[in-house]
Amino acid sequence: MAVDLVVLSAIAAEIHKDGGQFTFGLGAQWNNENEHALNFVKEVEKKFRRKSKSYAFFKKDLRRDSIPSILKHFLENSEENFIPATQNIMNRLKSSLNEDGRGNTQIGHVVFIHYAGELDQEDIGRLLVIMVDKKDVFDFNQNLVPTQFKSIDVDTLRQAVLYDLTLFDDVYPKTSGLEEHEAYLTFISGKSKGAFFKEALGTTDIIDNTVNITSIFDTIEDFGTSLELKAPYIRKIIEEVETLIHEKKGKNISLNGVANKVIASLPEAKNQYTSDDFLKFINERDVKISEVFDVTQGQLEKATSIEGRKGQEYFYRVKKSALGRPKDKDKIIYYDAEKRTLQFQIADDEEHKKLLQALPKQEQ
Numbered sequence: 008m009a010v011d012l013v014v015l016s017a018i019a020a021e022i023h024k025d026g027g028q029f030t031f032g033l034g035a036q037w038n039n040e041n042e043h044a045l046n047f048v049k050e051v052e053k054k055f056r057r058k059s060k061s062y063a064f065f066k067k068d069l070r071r072d073s074i075p076s077i078l079k080h081f082l083e084n085s086e087e088n089f090i091p092a093t094q095n096i097m098n099r100l101k102s103s104l105n106e107d108g109r110g111n112t113q114i115g116h117v118v119f120i121h122y123a124g125e126l127d128q129e130d131i132g133r134l135l136v137i138m139v140d141k142k143d144v145f146d147f148n149q150n151l152v153p154t155q156f157k158s159i160d161v162d163t164l165r166q167a168v169l170y171d172l173t174l175f176d177d178v179y180p181k182t183s184g185l186e187e188h189e190a191y192l193t194f195i196s197g198k199s200k201g202a203f204f205k206e207a208l209g210t211t212d213i214i215d216n217t218v219n220i221t222s223i224f225d226t227i228e229d230f231g232t233s234l235e236l237k238a239p240y241i242r243k244i245i246e247e248v249e250t251l252i253h254e255k256k257g258k259n260i261s262l263n264g265v266a267n268k269v270i271a272s273l274p275e276a277k278n279q280y281t282s283d284d285f286l287k288f289i290n291e292r293d294v295k296i297s298e299v300f301d302v303t304q305g306q307l308e309k310a311t312s313i314e315g316r317k318g319q320e321y322f323y324r325v326k327k328s329a330l331g332r333p334k335d336k337d338k339i340i341y342y343d344a345e346k347r348t349l350q351f352q353i354a355d356d357e358e359h360k361k362l363l364q365a366l367p368k369q370e371q
Contacts, residue, residue: 011125016089017044019151020117029104031097034151043156048122061297062190067180074209093119103207115140137167166204169193190295219300220310244272246328262298
């Protein structure tokens with residue numbers, strides 16, 4: 008069920024050049040009942056659900072001009088500190104733009120909207136920061152207040168970041184052991200690929216890749232189940248994707264590439280499905296998988312294996328794809344859930360001899 012939203016604060020800034028340097032001007036704060044801002048947020052929420060995104064957490068950063076510090080100060084009094092927060096973020100964006108090699112960057116407006124669920128008293132809200140071309144979304148008056156809102160084509164937006172302030176307030180500055188549902192920073196890469204926006208808005212540290220891989224495999228299982236595929240076939244698709252990721256370890260892996268592999272691995276009876284169907288399945292369920300990520304061997308092993316240890320007595324690592332129940336004759340490792348025992352066959356003769364030699368001597 009859709010949540011009713013309310014805009015708490017909104018403002019726009021215009022970026023322009025002055026003497027070869029980028030600068031900006033903030034407009035007037037929009038009236039909280041500005042219907043264009045609310046329509047904009049509703050459209051963005053709806054359309055971003057269908058688009059691949061990147062997710063992130065902040066590293067702990069106590070500098071006064073860091074994004075976490077700006078947001079923490081903003082949350083102390085969001086109404087009073089909204090304008091200072093937007094000014095500080097725009098100063099970061101201006102500095103990033105004025106670094107060497109960015110002189111030809113084309114910029115229009117940056118829009119800031121703080122909004123929340125209307126009836127949720129515990130919802131601190133979200134802060135949307137979005138960069139748009141001058142005439143792509145709004146018609147502004149001389150005070151940069153919108154007089155008309157146009158329908159959004161998300162693909163024409165330049166770049167955007169969405170801070171979930173409620174999650175941020177709960178999670179930050181925690182940096183380890185975070186789950187994918189705790190990702191409080193969402194980045195949408197539109198038609199502008201410049202790194203300046205990501206650097207200025209603090210989105211360069213993307214979500215842990217182990218989380219990405221685990222979420223991918225869980226989603227493949229859910230997707231296969233929705234297509235009524237049998238468990239062994241779903242496992243086969245997961246193994247195909249695991250091979251793809253293994254071959255690309257250390258290089259960028261795109262979610263589109265994973266989607267193509269999933270669809271190519273479907274049985275012929277399901278050839279009506281496309282990679283867009285898999286991506287839609289991800290986005291409509293708001294599964295937090297970054298659109299581009301890379302993986303180390305250790306991260307891949309962590310996501311595809313189960314490890315266990317008891318002191319110095321034993322250590323094991325089992326690939327999830329190799330694990331089955333005692334009745335699953337196609338598997339080589341079995342887990343008996345009732346007895347809580349792992350069982351596997353030793354095929355190598357040398358290993359067999361060593362294990363025999365290690366057994367306690369039988370009493371005569």
